[in-house]
Structures are given as structure tokens and as C-alpha cells.
Amino acid sequence: xxxxxxxxxxxxxxxxxxxxxxxxxxxxxxxxxxxxxxxxxxxxxxxxxxxxxxxxxxxxxxxxxxxxxxxxxxxxxxxxxxxxxxxxxxxxxxxxxxxxxxxxxxxxxxxxxxxxxxxxxxxxxxxxxxxxxxxxxxxxxxxxxxxxxxxxxxxxxxxxxxxxxxxxxxxxxxxxxxxxxxxxxxxxxxxxxxxxxxxxxxxxxxxxxxxxxx
Ligand code: IMP
Numbered sequence: 001x002x003x004x005x006x007x008x009x010x011x012x013x014x015x016x017x018x019x020x021x022x023x024x025x026x027x028x029x030x031x032x033x034x035x036x037x038x039x040x041x042x043x044x045x046x047x048x049x050x051x052x053x054x055x056x057x058x059x060x061x062x063x064x065x066x067x068x069x070x071x072x073x074x075x076x077x078x079x080x081x082x083x084x085x086x087x088x089x090x091x092x093x094x095x096x097x098x099x100x101x102x103x104x105x106x107x108x109x110x111x112x113x114x115x116x117x118x119x120x121x122x123x124x125x126x127x128x129x130x131x132x133x134x135x136x137x138x139x140x141x142x143x144x145x146x147x148x149x150x151x152x153x154x155x156x157x158x159x160x161x162x163x164x165x166x167x168x169x170x171x172x173x174x175x176x177x178x179x180x181x182x183x184x185x186x187x188x189x190x191x192x193x194x195x196x197x198x199x200x201x202x203x204x205x206x207x208x209x210x211x212x213x214x
Pocket of ligand 1: 008060061062063064077078079081082103172173174175176186198200
């Protein structure tokens with residue numbers, strides 16, 4: 001059984017559309033680290049979720065990147081949706097001539113085991129150890145450091161280009177009504193239509209292929 005650890009039902013709906021095996025939602029709100037690197041955010045989330053669930057888990061970290069404002073809100077998309085709201089993000093984007101934007105998603109998988117080499121990257125918690133000298137790392141003996149070194153996380157990334165538009169559509173979630181891809185907003189698409197082109201669909205496709213082998 002694969003657990004999708006998220007409080008967002010919309011993400012789970014999309015994963016179920018895509019993955020052949022059952023996906024169970026585990027409604028656990030893991031702490032998100034602050035970072036510009038979505039892979040790092042997802043990897044830390046997957047570790048915390050795996051420690052909590054004790055079973056194979058995936059988590060997903062996603063964001064909207066608006067070209068004209070240097071990729072804002074990017075890794076801060078969740079905070080910006082909660083504080084400004086989607087309508088005001090559109091108000092900000094509509095002042096710009098360049099309306100191009102993209103969505104990015106990173107799916108992070110952890111089951112407590114190592115991974116064989118594949119093109120998709122593995123996060124090995126090097127950030128936490130990077131302030132230790134190599135010799136200190138080798139002789140690190142605290143429980144915390146030993147456990148951290150034992151939880152590699154596999155990352156699968158996807159992105160989709162589009163443009164910012166005035167809100168349209170009733171489906172989806174988050175920024176879907178103001179993001180248009182090929183003339184249709186994500187909120188105007190069914191989950192299957194969105195998955196066929198979306199950042200999450202692309203990341204899920206990579207994950208599904210790899211997971212079938214595992
Ligand atoms: P997180 O990945 O749950 O941290 O989500 C970051 C923010 O992006 C939240 O505000 C979500 O609502 C939004 N978001 C994530 N994925 C999507 C998507 O597929 N469509 C629209 N908004 C999304």
C-alpha cells in the first residue's frame with residue numbers, strides 16, 4: 001500500500017487517476033522546511049512522513065512560478081495563497097505584459113531502503129551534514145545523525161508551461177483557475193485532462209514507471 005501524505009485531497013485525486021495501485025491518503029501535516037529548493041522541501045517532508053507512517057510514502061511539493069516577477073510565488077506558493085489569495089495573485093500578474101508562468105512539482109518517495117541508480121535524483125540529507133567537516137561526519141555517532149544518514153529519498157520532477165489569466169473554471173484547486181495551458185485553465189479540465197499535461201501528472205508518470213520496477 002502506498003500512502004500519499006498530504007492534507008490536500010485534490011493532489012490525492014490526481015494521483016489516483018494516474019497510478020495503477022491503490023493510493024491511500026494519510027492526512028498528516030508534516031512541517032515544511034523553508035528553502036528555495038523544492039526538492040529539498042519535498043525530501044524533508046517525505047522523511048518526516050515516513051518516520052510517522054512507518055510505511056512507503058510519497059509527498060508532493062508544488063508551486064506556481066510567474067516569469068515577469070522572477071518566479072514569484074514559487075516555493076512560497078502555499079503561504080501566498082493563504083495570505084494574498086488567488087484573486088490578488090492574478091491582480092498582480094495582470095499588470096505585467098509578460099503573462100508566462102509555469103507550475104513545478106516534485107514527488108518525493110521514501111520507504112526506508114536504498115535506491116539503485118536511475119536518472120531521477122536521490123536526496124541523501126547532505127544539507128544537514130554539510131556544516132560538519134568530513135572527518136567529523138565519519139565519526140558522528142549520535143542517534144540523530146545515524147538515522148538521518150539512513151533515509152534516502154527519491155525525487156521525481158515535472159513542470160508545465162502556461163500563462164496567467166483571469167479566473168475561469170470550477171474544478172481543480174489552488175491556482176488552477178488562473179493558470180491556462182493551451183487555451184484552457186486547469187480549473188476547466190477534468191482530473192484526467194489536467195494529469196495528461198500537468199506538472200504533477202508528469203512527475204507521477206516518472207514515479208509510476210520507476211515504482212512498477214521497484
Ligand atoms: P504545496 O505543494 O501543497 O506546498 O502547494 C503549494 C501551493 O501551490 C498551494 O497553495 C497549492 O494550492 C498550490 N498548488 C499546488 N499544486 C497545484 C496545482 O496543481 N494547481 C494549482 N495550485 C496548486
